[in-house]
Amino acid sequence: MSGYRARPTEFPLTMPDQAFRSKRARVRHRPESKMWRKLMVLVASLLLTGWAAREMYGVLAVSSLTLLEWTLLVIFVLNISWVCFAFVNATVGFFAALISLYRPRQDHADIDLTKARTVIAFPIYNETVEHVFATVLATARLMSGAPGRFECFILSDTTDPDVALTEEAGYRELQKSAPGDVTIRYRRRTINTDRKTGNIRDFVTRWGGRYDYMIVYDADSYMERETILNLVAGMEAAPRNGLIQTIPQLVGAKTLFARAQQFASALYGPVLGHGIAWWAQKEGNFWGHNAIIRIQSLAEAAGLPIMPGRAPLGGSILSHDFVEAALLRRAGWNVEIRADLAGSYEEGPPTMIDLVVRDRRWCQGNMQHMAVLLRTRGLTWTSRFHLITGIFSYLASPLWLIFITVGMALSLQNTFMLPTYFADGAVLFPTWPVIDSERALSLFLATMALLFAPKVYGLLYGLLSREWISTTGVFRTAAGVFTELVVSVLSAPILMATQTGAVISVFLGRDSGWSPQARSEGGYRLQTILRHSLFPTLLGVVLTVSSIAISPIYAAWLAPATIGLILSAPITHVTSKRSAGTLAATVGGLVTPADIVTPTSFAGATAAQSSFAALKPDRLQYLILDRDRQLDRDGLVDPYWPLRQYDVHEPLAMARARAERATSAYEFATMLKPKEKMALLNSTRDLQAISFKFSSLRPRKPAGVDQSGAASISRPKRTHRHRG
Structure with a gap:
């Protein structure tokens, strides 16, 4: 290892901060988009929303609407608009996904890749070295002998000294096993400014000029060799492509919760991903990893400024990926989502608590996008819509909770309070707050159909997919849909409560901080589970007591939500157990094709972990x-x-x-x-x-101590003490 340079000679690029209100912020190049696709999705979503709003108005407007009823109607329209768009997106995505099943997949055979220089970047922050470095080694081996020039570059932002020393030991081990034609680099930042965006910017401004493209991995990302080559080919074939995003599927799940998430991403993910790719076309989005970026475009157009004000809404932009995609489009670069590219994977949070912790950080980042929308000029409407969907994905939870609360308040008012529905002037009849019960039931059933349609589409997609039939089979696919449905129905109210808490926390000015994501099922103590489940449980009790006071029928109608909330702690505990996940897979549920035929990239990374299991870092x-x-x-x-x-x-x-x-x-x-x-x-x-x-x-080194310095050093005996 002595004399080895972990970093190449610097070849810097300038990466200026982009001015949000720049007068030069205008789109220089319009992609060849089919506007009718976007209009079709928009109009269909608006028509569905309008129909649902009219039905809800009919439910409430048996007589004149009261203030609470108007409030309920407005909140319902906001919520149902999101549901209608998701349904329309899933519908077009279902048909696009079916077409892709029988369409020959594009490959790189007719494109010369030998001149392309690509860096596979691994931004890490206090991660488990054994896990990440094994992925780096497996990726380097995977790309050995591939057409083109590839390097792996570990971009460490680690701030834990013990992890830092372990990374150094891990890098020494990497050099022993790395292939000769895929160099592995390592850089650890000395000052960790601007979090992940600062980490990437440091790389671009120092070494960006050495490479044509950068493929960004997360610490738990995996990609097949053919997928990587197809990404490079996609950039080589289209000089105006600034970014190509894949649709990563989850892999490696062990716990019940993780298996449910993995099954959903494998079966429903292609449907939803094809939907977004179908209407967004050249104006897609970026999810921060499992994507390829033209480094020139990133440096030229996507340098993120610091948001005015203090965290959580000010400071460094946490959800940088959405904003970077929008700025690339503003500068005229195409951003594609390639839902047809298979072989892109990542690991998901193993437990609900881990998902909530990650969601808190994402929630803060997405709330920052409100300021981006208000401040930034020149963004395309499609890019603005991507930002709005990110914001609403978190605002939807408090809005649904407000909807339930207002509806309950309306019912309680009718049940317990004296009527005050006469106007101040002389009138013959009072304004009674009554509803059309039959119409309300029809609207409820229609809403449920819109909500669960994507799962039906996913089931049909699985039954028509050769890959699913040949690996998972019809029975296990259907059983998996049922099992995932049960887990999601029980988990959804808990996540609604925790996301509501996250939104409130952001607006109260609490910063989420910066912590590494949990990537293995270590389990949580009962005390921790109870603490995380306190708010959902209390909310469930309050809603249950209030609904019973209104009517047992009303309580039964609300039970799917309240049961999950009240049982938050046991649900979190059971779904976090690996044994529960194993049982679900054994009886035929929650099995994906990746469980049957392990992806080469994931299998290689798992096998390589043994090389780093006995690292002896310096002390x-x-x-x-x-x-x-x-x-x-x-x-x-x-x-x-x-x-x-x-x-x-x-x-x-x-x-x-x-x-x-x-x-x-x-x-x-x-x-x-x-x-x-x-x-x-x-x-x-x-x-x-x-x-x-x-x-x-310096003490004499005792016998048996190796050169790594891994053995503990005994405290030297003091002979004297200097006075300070």
Whole structure:
């Protein structure tokens, strides 16, 4: 490892911040879109919404509408518009997906890929090294011998010193097994500004000029070799393509909750994905990973500015992907969604708690998009619609809860309060708040049909797909739909409550912070489950008591929502268990084609984990005393510190100050706080300078200690103490 350079020679590109209100912000190039597709989806959604609104008005307008009834009608229209659009999108997606089943898939056979230079980027943040580095190694092996030039680049934003040292050990291990024609690079940022967007920008502005394209992986992404080559071919074939997004399916699920999510993404995902791709065409969206980007377009058009104000609505844009896609379109680059490309995978959250934690961060990012919509000029209407759908995906939950609450308040008013429905003037008859019960039942059944139609489409798609029939089979496909339906019906009210809490938290000014996503089923203690389930459970109790007070029939009608809320803790516990997921798969439910025929990319990454299972990272106190090891790791440490001439990095300054007061390497290592340890690990010059102070105290290495420094260092015996 000594003398190896983990990073190539820099080839920078400029990536300026894009002005939201720039006078130059206009679309320079219109793609060849079929406008009738967008109009068809829009008009169909509006007609359905109008019909549902008219029916709801008919339900309420038996007599003149009261203020509460008008409120109920407005909220219903907002909610049903989202349901109608989802139904129309699924309908067109179902037919587009069926056509794709019998259409020959495009390949790269007639496109010369040998000149394309592609970097596969792995932005990571305090991730499990064994998991991520195995994926990097498997991907490098997968692309070995492929036409074109490929490199893997680990873009670490890790802030945990123990994880950082493990990454260094993992990178040494990578070099032992990496193929010769696919170089693996490693860079760990010294100062973590602007989160993931800052991580990508640091790469583009330092090495972006070396590559034509960047394929962005998440820490749990997997892609097949043919998928990667088809993405590169798609960019080579269309010089105006700025980004191509695949539809990743979930893989590797073990728990019941994860298996249900994986089954839904595998069966319903192609239907919904084909729908978006059909009407969006060259004005698609970006989901942050499992996509290829033309680096020139990213640098030119998608540098994200800092949002005015403080977090959560100000600061760095968390859901950067939607905004980057919109800015690329504003600059005239095409953004495609390729729903026909198979072989794109990712792992999902293993438990409902993990999903809620991730959703809280996504919710904050999507709420920031409201300011983007208001501030940004020159965005296409399709790009604005993508941003609006992201916002409404989270606002829908509090709106449904408000709808239930207002309807309940209306019923309670009719049941318990004295009528005050006479106007101030003289009238013959009061204004009674009555509804058309028969029409209400019809509207309820129609709404349920709209909600569950995508699942029916998914079932039909599975029964007509050769892949599903040959692997999963008819019985297991149907059983999986039923099992997923039960899990989703029980989970939906819980997620409605937690998403409502997330929206409220954002508007109360609480920042979600920045934490790595859980990617394995570690399980949660009962205390943690109860804490996360407190709000949904209390909400369920309140709704149940109120509905029973109104009418037992009303309580029965609301039961599908209230049962899930009241049983939030046991549902979360059971669905988080791996044994429950295994049982569901054993009896024939929640089995996908990827469970039967494991994707090569995922199988390779899983097998490669054994290479990193016994890593022996350095320990800081040992590293301080070992000058040879310091020199050996010099090539791993990024020397770039983005500081102005007179700026001081406080953690590094504190580490220097503590070194002056410590009397041994052991004492110094225990004095340091995590940020100070990271600063010292990121500064080879300071680490070497501090080692001179403690070199005279360096203990003789005991027998049996290997060169990695993995063995613990005993505390050196003090002979004297300097006074501070």
